[in-house]
Amino acid sequence: MNKEIIINSSASQNRVAITEDGNLVDFFVDHPEKQRMVGDIYLGKVARVLPGIRAAFIDIGLKHDAFLHFSDIGERTEALQGIFDDDDEVDDEIENGQTQNQLDENLSPTSTLEIARPDLPKENDLKEKSIPRLKKGEELLIQIIKEPVKDKGVRVTSSISLPGRFCVLLPMDNKIGVSKKINDYKERKRLRKIARGIIPKDCGLIIRTAAKDQTEEALSGDLKYLVKSWNEIQNIAKKSTPPALLYKDLSTTISVIRDLFTPDVSKVFVDSKKLWKEIKNYLEFIQPELVDRIELYKEEVPIFEAFRIEEQIKTLMGRKVPLPSGGHIIIEHTEAMVVIDVNSGRYAAKKEQELNSLKTDLEASREIARQLRLRDIGGLIVVDFIDLEDEKNRKKIYDELKKEFKKDRAKTALLPMTEFGLMQITRERIRENIVQSMTEVCPYCLGTGLLTKKSNLIHEIEHWLKRYKLQGKHNFLTLKVHPSLGEKLKQGFISILTKFQLKYFVRIKLVEVEKISPQKFQFSISKTGEDITDEIS
Incomplete structure (x- = not known):
């Protein structure tokens, strides 16, 4: 199977496609106006605690307060709070006998599984869980585990984790785990031994699938980078006042390279020289042997057309x-x-x-x-x-x-x-x-996919004129409509608009406006231009 990563960069967005034998199997879009938030770490302030729904809302400076369910309050929370005073599926065989449940190959190692009710965990998960008491106004270090969807804010956890290429650092923890996807017992044992030797004080470590067959130097180098990041986060946290962003995770494009550029990927094609250099520099630091697989695409034909990605995206959107x-x-x-x-x-x-x-x-x-x-x-x-x-x-x-x-x-x-x-x-x-x-909601149908029939709109116009005859004082009105509706009003030997004028004894000047919604009409007084559409009830 030939697996490739194709990256298209433009002024408005970066798009990443992963193909297997030419067939699109994964697709990611990096929007500048809506950057990826999963993995970001904030210093927040407890805004509300609601025991009834077993959750708290944390002010982190976004439009909506972050949602922190009690099941996402980790045992390390109190230890993490102490700093202010001065991806991986992992097997159950963890050093202290506890389970660390994180998804290995996802773009964030802090994911939570949603079963039946995606927003709430099973009751059994909460029974014997020790939950630190949260108070309104209390400072809290949290990490985003779920992006905002529609009117819902982000979901967060107080169990901080920093993902790298080969391992995940768990600050203020003592767990050591190895990804379940590494099946070889000897390799698992070797990696666990390496983890014990390089793990820093007061930290836990998860060995990711990508660490298979890697040297101790490679894992140690990756860990040093994560420890450095954690130290920087602590220093910034001590100087910051909530709400504050302490750590921004990698962009979607680079995180795909970090998490999904595995040895089974034969090539990575990039059509942007700037992004090509960025990816190359990142790989030279974490895994130099893969640098030769990064190729700068220089052909005139757009990269997504050359690899038949564009036509597959059209099917994706339908x-x-x-x-x-x-x-x-x-x-x-x-x-x-x-x-x-x-x-x-x-x-x-x-x-x-x-x-x-x-x-x-x-x-x-x-x-x-x-x-x-x-x-x-x-x-x-x-x-x-x-x-x-x-x-x-x-x-x-x-x-x-x-x-x-x-x-x-x-x-x-x-x-x-x-x-x-x-x-x-x-x-x-x-x-x-x-x-x-x-995509975004259509301003005309408001997401329903349906438009009111023109005959119904004409009926509404006549109904408005009936009420205006009883309440209105002016005989000269201007009616603004979309050209498609205007065409319908002008049809016939004696047009519908003319019939309305004769029937209700009012002079109506028809103005067709492209920008107005096809589902709306607007009446105004011709002399003053005052909009009176909503005044007639």
Whole structure:
């Protein structure tokens, strides 16, 4: 399998695509106006403590206060507060017998799994957890673990962790863990021994998957950089007044290189000389042997077109995704969940309905897993598969999805297919999905995807004129509408607008304005220009 990373840089954004044999499998966008926040460390102040929802809100200087659930208040919180006075999935075999649950290959090692209710942990996770008492106005060191989504603020944790290329530093901790993805027992033992030898005082350490087969010097160099960063954070914290940003994590582009540029990636192509140098300098510092795989793209054809990325992004943005046999899936975003519908399309005309349905559902399973990963869709997902009568066939779909989700860095959980062909899935959500980050709500339909019919708008105009006849005093009015509605008002031998004037004894001057919403109209007094649309009730 040929795995490549293609990076396109422009004045407005950086885009990173990861391909396997030419097929897009991961896509990241770095917006200057909306920079990545996961991993950033703040000195905050407790704004509110709400025991009823087992959470506190922390003022960190953003539009919305940060959400700190009691389950995200680590045992190290009090030790971390003491400084003011003067990615990895890890196995259960940790030095002090406790579990460190962090995702290895994600862009942040501080992720939390969302099951059923993405915003709240299971009750069992809270039963025997020691929770430090928080007081309003108290200073607190916190780290962002989830980006803001719509009207929700960021989610934070008080368990600080600093990710590097090969390891994750856990300040004020004493845990040592090795990524589960390193299967070789001897290698795990070697890395654990190295970790014991290089771990600084009052710190814990997680060895990441990328550390496999690396030397002690490489791990030690990576750790020194993290320790230096932690010391700088402490010094800034002592001098700062909350709310204050203490540490800014790497940009999306560089974090992809840090976390996803593994030895199985054959090449990294970059079309920006400045970014190429930045990536090269970063790699020379942390892993020099990979520098030769960075290549500056100099061709005239845009890099995303040359690698067929642009055409795959268009499919990524659409709600309809085709399947090989002629069927398709429809992806719809709602407030509570993402709903995916599987349709057989023209393939339904074939014989043996059960086998046809099974084949389409299997294709859909593979594509759904790919699309969730590609679009970075998180939270609750409900899939409506084509109905299967045989229980064994329903089990095949479940097994196929489980197999495909093993390729996903984000944590997922799914329930078996119901008799109605529905399957419930939860996927870890850390940031807005790609569609949300690259689009904005339509100012005309306000996100509904529907526009009021022109006949209904004309009815509303007439209804307004009826009320104006009872309340209004002026006989000369100006009506501003979008040209599409204006065209409808002027149609007919005797236009609709003329009929209104004759019926309600008022002179109306029609003005067509491109900038006005097609769903709105505006009445004003012709002589003064005063807008009276909302005055008539």
